[in-house]
Every structure is written in structure tokens, then in C-alpha cells.
Amino acid sequence: MTEQTAQKKRRSLVLAALVAITAGSTLACGATYFEIPIETPIRAKLDVSAFQRVLIAGFVAGGTDDVDANQETVRLLRSQLRSKSSLRVIDADVMELTSIAQEQNKTAGAGEDSAPSRATNGSAGTASDEKAGPLPLPAEIKDEKDLEPYERLFANTAYWKRIGEEYQNPLIVTGTVLFMPHTRSGFVSRDVEDYDSFGRRRVRPVRTYMERKGFILRPKFIFIDGRTGATIHSQSHREEVLYNAQQNTPALSSYFELMDKIVPDFLQALSSQKIRGTRVLLK
Amino acid sequence: MTFRTATCITLLTVAFATPLHADTRSDAVAQVDFGITVAQRGLWREAIYRWERAVEIDPTYAAAFNDLAVGYEHEGQLEKARQAYEKALALEPNNAQIRQNYDLFKEINDRTDGAKETP
Numbered sequence: 001m002t003e004q005t006a007q008k009k010r011r012s013l014v015l016a017a018l019v020a021i022t023a024g025s026t027l028a029c030g031a032t033y034f035e036i037p038i039e040t041p042i043r044a045k046l047d048v049s050a051f052q053r054v055l056i057a058g059f060v061a062g063g064t065d066d067v068d069a070n071q072e073t074v075r076l077l078r079s080q081l082r083s084k085s086s087l088r089v090i091d092a093d094v095m096e097l098t099s100i101a102q103e104q105n106k107t108a109g110a111g112e113d114s115a116p117s118r119a120t121n122g123s124a125g126t127a128s129d130e131k132a133g134p135l136p137l138p139a140e141i142k143d144e145k146d147l148e149p150y151e152r153l154f155a156n157t158a159y160w161k162r163i164g165e166e167y168q169n170p171l172i173v174t175g176t177v178l179f180m181p182h183t184r185s186g187f188v189s190r191d192v193e194d195y196d197s198f199g200r201r202r203v204r205p206v207r208t209y210m211e212r213k214g215f216i217l218r219p220k221f222i223f224i225d226g227r228t229g230a231t232i233h234s235q236s237h238r239e240e241v242l243y244n245a246q247q248n249t250p251a252l253s254s255y256f257e258l259m260d261k262i263v264p265d266f267l268q269a270l271s272s273q274k275i276r277g278t279r280v281l282l283k
Numbered sequence: 284m285t286f287r288t289a290t291c292i293t294l295l296t297v298a299f300a301t302p303l304h305a306d307t308r309s310d311a312v313a314q315v316d317f318g319i320t321v322a323q324r325g326l327w328r329e330a331i332y333r334w335e336r337a338v339e340i341d342p343t344y345a346a347a348f349n350d351l352a353v354g355y356e357h358e359g360q361l362e363k364a365r366q367a368y369e370k371a372l373a374l375e376p377n378n379a380q381i382r383q384n385y386d387l388f389k390e391i392n393d394r395t396d397g398a399k400e401t402p
Contacts, residue, residue, distance in 0.1 A: 033380060034319055040391050041359035265394065275391050279353040280380045281319050282346035283312065 034281045039274040046223060046233050046269050053170040054087040054270070055226065057163065058095030059219070060150045062141020063180030066251035070094060073177050073219065073259075080263055085271040090167055097174065098141070101153040105137050144218070147176050154222050157229035164226025171270075172224040175234070179255055183213040184242060214242035215251065217258035221266055235269060237262045311341035318350060327357050338370075345374035349381045352388070361392050 048054075056077045061069035074094045081089050138146040153159070160172060192206045216238065223233040239258040243249050267273060318333030331354040337347035352367035368385040375381060 034323070036322060036353070038353060038357040040356050040361075042391070042395055043359070268395070275394075277387055277391070279356070279384050279387065281322065281350045281353060282378075282380060283315060283319070 032283045035278055036281050037276065038279050039276050042268055042273045042275060044268065044270055044272050045235075048087065048171055048270055051169075051171040051226075052088060053090055053168070054081060054085070055090045055092060055163075055167050055170045055172050056081070057092075057172050057174045058097045059175050059177045060097045060101060060141070060147065060153065061177040061179070062098075062146060063143075063178045064215075064251060067179055067255045069177040069179045069255070070096070070098075072252070072255060076256075076259055076263070077173065077266065080267060081270070084267050084273075087171065087270065090170055092167070095174075097153060098150070101150050102137050102139075104153060104156065104159070141178070143180065144178060147178060150176065154224070154231060159229065160224045160226070161229030164224075164229060167226065169226040172226050173221060174224065175220045175222040176218075177220075178216070178218040179251075179258075180216050181213065181251075182216045182240060182242070183211065183245075185209070185211045188212070211245040212242040213245055214240060214249075215254045215258065216240040217255065217262070219259075219262060221269070223269065233269060235265070237265065307341050308344065311337040311344045311347055314340065315344070315347050315350060318354075322350075322354065327354055330354050331358065338367075343374060345371045345378060345381065348374065349378075349384060353384060356388055356391075361388075361395065364388060365392065 056074050059070045059073050061073070063069065071094055078089050078091075081087060137149050141147055141150075154174065164170065164172060186209070187207045188210045189205050189207050191203045193201060193203050195201055217240070218236070218238050220234060220236045222231055224230065225232050239261050241254055241257055264273065314333045314337035318330040318337065321327075321333065322330035331351065334347055334351035334354055337344060338351060341347065348367045348371035352364045352371060355361070355364035355367060365388070368381070368388060371381045372378070372385060
């Protein structure tokens, strides 16, 4: 009996020693990880060193009538570039590219080698694909299909070169913006809080069939060299937001919500950005 | 008596089993430690130098590769950062902290070539 007790005591002592060694070594090592803030520099996609000024000309816009996507996009991009880019932003009237494209289409259809211009000298431009004959342009732009025929406007180098001359050869930003309403029905998983028979709170995921509505924003930014009228870069984006069908969210606030996600990528094309974050350093 | 002997043998085995590896590792740990200290003071280039030394000394040290990746990321050397993260994860695939760093890095890296580009 006494021998057993002594053995037990010895085992306990050894165990205690092992625990103490483990704890001691952990304390001696200190923390094994450290959170550290970092700033990742991201180089601009485009070399814009040849330009000192940028003209956000305007956009062929469509989708919903609740938001003037042309005006709003021009306004937003100009204000962003003013604060986050070294390029000087040209203050000019927003170009109504939809009607300009329609005018160009008419003149091209009439077989004339001309296109309407905002340039003061009023000289004419030539559509690059004039020989193929103009495609009809839908008066109302409701979806991507309606936008397609308008693309030829951006290939009209003579036109953009003339706009460039008018504003002393800046970098020109233009493109298309489609902002359209969207509804989607389907099963949505959400957490539901309830209490069990013992009064304990619990949260469980529940799949429910819901009708949701919202918006899709599809901008395509086209960067044109104002000295030549040629497209140097273009980038397309797609963002969507959906709300509960009962929720009444103004179209304009949805537009800004979606643009918030796109603007950093737009800026990254023109200027270097620093993306802040936190990482873990390990020992 | 038998129990005591077994305990002693176990402790001795643990203490002296891999002295050479421990030496290499402790040298690398010293470099990593110093790298962390200088990175916390904003001296990232020095930190990168230290972590590069650490992975040279001990190429099996996942934490050193992780720290090196963070350093490269901070300096905007994204390709090198990716390689270092992938090496760290290859060494310790179940390390949640390395995985988290890598996921955050990938988010940024994907953004840099996320948008559709045309000439």
C-alpha cells in the first residue's frame, strides 16, 4: 500500500515536471506570431507619363431611366481622379455620346465622309468600319445587345483624334455604362434565431424561397490616346446587388454602392495605388 | 525503477535527438526574430534580407517563408511573394495563419489582373 502511494507520488511529480517544462519553454519563447500592418503598392496598368491631362468625355449609357448613368459616371470619375491621380482633370461639358453616335450613324448611312463633332472647327471624321455600312442603332438602350452597335463609335479614331486636338491631346476616358434593374428568385440561406424548450438561444441556418430585386452595373472603360485617337486600353466590369423585394432602395444609392466596388480598379489603371491590410508574421 | 529509467530515456531522446537540426533552426530563428523586430520599425528591406538569410539557412522553415512573403508583398514584389507563400504552405499545409495570409494576398493579386483588358 505504502509502495503504491509512493509510486503514485513519483508519477505525479514527473507529470508536474513535464507540464512545468512545457509551460516554461512556451513562456521563454514568447509570442509566436505578430500582426503587422502592410501597404501593398500596386503599379498602374497604363503608362500615362505622356499625358498631363485627362478628359472624362462621356459614356454611352442605358438600362434604367432612374439614373443618368452618363452624367453620374462622369461626375464620379472626375472627382475621384482629382483627388487620387496626378493627372489634371479637364472640366468640360459631359458629351452625349448616344446622340453623337446616332448622328455619326446617320451621316455614315448617307454615304458622307463626316461625323458630327464638338470641335470648334466643325471638321468631319470618318467611321473606321464605314465600308461595311452602318448597323442600326437602337434609340433606347436596355441591355448589352442594344449597346453593341454603339461600340463602333470608339473605333472612330479620326473623331477621337479631333476631340484630342480640341483639348490639347489629353488622355481620353470614355466607354459604355449599363445600369439596369434586376430581379432574381430562389432559395436563400439565412440565419434564424430561436429558443429551445430549455429557453436556450440558438441560431440555425434556414433556406427560404425569396424574391429579390436590385441592379446590375456593367461599365466598360475605354482609354483613348488623344494624340492619335486610338484605344490604348479598355476594361470591363460587372457588379450586382440584390435586396429583399420589400426593401425600397433608391436606384441612385445602388448605383453608388456598385460603383464603390469598381472605382478602385478604374483608378488602378491610371495611377499607382497602395492597398492597406494586415498580415501575420510567424516565428 | 523501470518507470524512472523509461522517463529518463524519453527525456534524453527528446533533448538530444536532433542537435544539428536544432542548431540550423536556431540560427534561422535568430534571423527571423531580427527580421520581425526591424519590420515592426518599418525597415522592410532589412527585414527581407534577414528572412532571405533564414530560408537559406533552413529551407524547411515555413514561418521564415511566410514572413519573407509578407515582406515581398509590402514591397510590391507580388510574384516573389506568391512563390514564398506557396513554399510556406507546401511545408506546412495545415497552418491556418499562413493560409489566411495567402488568401488575403491572392485577393490583391487577383485584383491586379482581374479586369478584362484589351489593347
